[in-house]
Amino acid sequence: MFSEFQHLIDLSDYPVAWWKKVVDLGERIKNDPSAYAHKCEGKVMATLFYEPSTRTQMSFQTAMIRLGGQIIGFDNPANSSVSKGETIKDTTKIVSSYADVLVIRHPVAGAAKAASLTADCPVINAGDGGHLHPTQTLTDLLTLKIEKKKLSGLTIGLCGDLLNGRTVHSLCKALSCLPDNKFVFISTSALGMPAYIKDIIKANGSSFTEVNDLEKAIGDLDVLYMTRIQEERFSSREEYLKQKNTYILDRRKMLNARKDMIVMHPLPRVDEISVEVDEDKRAMYFTQAKYGVYVRMALILTILEEKQISETLKGKIYGGVRCNNPKCITNHEEYLPKSFRSSGDETLLECEYCDERILI
Ligand code: CP
Numbered sequence: 001m002f003s004e005f006q007h008l009i010d011l012s013d014y015p016v017a018w019w020k021k022v023v024d025l026g027e028r029i030k031n032d033p034s035a036y037a038h039k040c041e042g043k044v045m046a047t048l049f050y051e052p053s054t055r056t057q058m059s060f061q062t063a064m065i066r067l068g069g070q071i072i073g074f075d076n077p078a079n080s081s082v083s084k085g086e087t088i089k090d091t092t093k094i095v096s097s098y099a100d101v102l103v104i105r106h107p108v109a110g111a112a113k114a115a116s117l118t119a120d121c122p123v124i125n126a127g128d129g130g131h132l133h134p135t136q137t138l139t140d141l142l143t144l145k146i147e148k149k150k151l152s153g154l155t156i157g158l159c160g161d162l163l164n165g166r167t168v169h170s171l172c173k174a175l176s177c178l179p180d181n182k183f184v185f186i187s188t189s190a191l192g193m194p195a196y197i198k199d200i201i202k203a204n205g206s207s208f209t210e211v212n213d214l215e216k217a218i219g220d221l222d223v224l225y226m227t228r229i230q231e232e233r234f235s236s237r238e239e240y241l242k243q244k245n246t247y248i249l250d251r252r253k254m255l256n257a258r259k260d261m262i263v264m265h266p267l268p269r270v271d272e273i274s275v276e277v278d279e280d281k282r283a284m285y286f287t288q289a290k291y292g293v294y295v296r297m298a299l300i301l302t303i304l305e306e307k308q309i310s311e312t313l314k315g316k317i318y319g320g321v322r323c324n325n326p327k328c329i330t331n332h333e334e335y336l337p338k339s340f341r342s343s344g345d346e347t348l349l350e351c352e353y354c355d356e357r358i359l360i
Pocket of ligand 1 (some may be wrong): 053266
């Protein structure tokens, strides 16, 4: 299957130089936004948000408006024909005939990939379940570039729900491609970083440690990336309550942090960062969300300017093999062609939509 459009489903589909170029453009836009005010005149962006969002949806919309373009879309699928049972395939086919670029958020892993198979315009993944969130990563990279003046040689602590947090999955995949970055995963054992992300980090030549004590770890960090415990990804409220409030960053813990450490968070915050930390000059999360507009402007411009013929599914169909992950889009939309990559181990395949490993 081939597509003539440049989709952004996973940053790993591109060389490091490509996403560095987007981040650099984001910085240039931040420094002179008026120079880009008319770049997308006559263009339409559709935002299809099957899952709630404040920052991603509105920063994309702001980005397109600030580029001189227009926006359409829905932020509640109940108000669209999705509520009548319309598939991603059909919704995408129709909306991509109205728009020049389509931004999709969905609660199920692989949904943006599925949309890209039939879209007649570029598709941008704005978060697919607990899987990936590449445009949050572009936002995070721009924040690091501006606030830490570098993207390599950093010790980054990631704290909270590392199992379900799509932002930390995308960020670790990207930062592990750059030299001398070290990761400290701070979580309970139940919410640790998935094995496949740890394998990617190792394969990229970066190192990580896994700890459960934020207070002990904080003093070694250049960056502390806090995350919310993602209640909506738990099987029950009881399971969520067992994890809630495990990690709370407060003024007392910040006393142990370096003077130049920065605190990042993709937001929304629940209670994992006390509001008293907001006054600390190292708290960067509100600035980070603001930078999201500039980098999304850069991404829209890049995606609309570049065209390339690429294979949308690079894996193979293994007769009868299905993905085991109940949160994979192939188990929600039956018509999708199953596609698996070889993992290097002949008994293991990787689902091309959600990265789940399947034993055969
Ligand atoms: N960071 C982020 O994805 O926030 P929203 O869920 O508000 O879009």
